[in-house]
Amino acid sequence: MSERWELSTVRRFVAAGTAACIAETVSLPMDTAKVRLQVQGEGGLGGAVPKYRGLFGTMMTIGREEGVRALFKGLAPGLLRQMVFATIRIGLYDSVREAFHPGGGDPPLWKKIAAGMTTGAIGITIANPTDLVKIRLQAEGKLAEGAKRRYTGTLNAFTTIARQEGVLGLWKGVMPNIARNSIISAAELATYDEVKTRLLASGLFEDNIGTHLMSGVAAGFVATMVGSPVDVTKTRVMNQRIGPNGEKQYKHAFDCMYQIAKKEGFGGFYKGVMPNFARIASWNVVMFLSYEQLKGALSTPVIDE
Secondary structure, X not given: OEEEEEOOHHHHHHHHHHHHHHHHHHHHHHHHHHHHHHHOOOOOOOOOOOOOXXXXXXXXXXXXXXXXXXXXXXXXXXXXXXXXXXXXXXXXHHHHHHHHOOOOOOOOHHHHHHHHHHHHHHXXXXXXXXXXXXXXXXHOOOOOOOOOOOOOOHHHHHHHHHHHHOHHHHHOOHHHHHHHHHHHHHHHHHHXXXXXXXXXXXXXXXXXXXXXXXXXXXXXXXXXXXXXXXHHHHHHHHXXXXXXXXXXXXXXXXXXXXXXHXXXXXXXXHOOHHHHHHHHHHHHHHHHHHHHHHHHHHOEEEEEO
């Protein structure tokens, strides 16, 4: 008889959702800074002096002008998003990867990428409303005296968007969001999986926190560089305001990308790239470290006859 440890699908979902919520809370200030940098200069005003500069400069400006709590704007919808999105994309990854490679053993990299893209696309399609509300809350900075806030809170944001833009308005930007999250999900999960597998196969590393840390940083770097253009596009489309006559700033995601390239150049697609890397790398490190520990804690022994 031999003993092995097994993690049920439900427990894997719990581990994934919990780990993602921990990572979201830790990295949210950097995410808020990233969003502010991405929407800065949206109108293409080349002569305007940028209000926000760099990751820490942006965080300090927000904290000084709006208070430290403003760095955690969008936390409620952010946690709700992770409970839905991360639970699906991370919790289902192993199952989908095995479905793509039923023969057993370590699947090729392209199958890991396909599994990550599939679970990412499914998860964000369902969780898009929470992402939309989170971005709207994060993007709103210090207002001029007497100006009214766009939304008073998370619940008000959901109801206001549904009332003013229709229920389908909660799925605004869903296509660039699917593109962004399927790409980033594939980059994160496949890179982490591949790097961890290679490190363990080398015989120089053990399945411990150090290996998880290196794999998480690698996943964050690849996800940032691959996903930044669609991330900026998604943020712009989701944050756009509707004019008094119903006109939109961007007709669709490709129009948004065209306007960014025309007014801001190629560099516009990498606005906020350093805070984005800091955020994604820290998110991946905290999430995968937490996930690995939770998987171990929630696994149960199975005796093979």
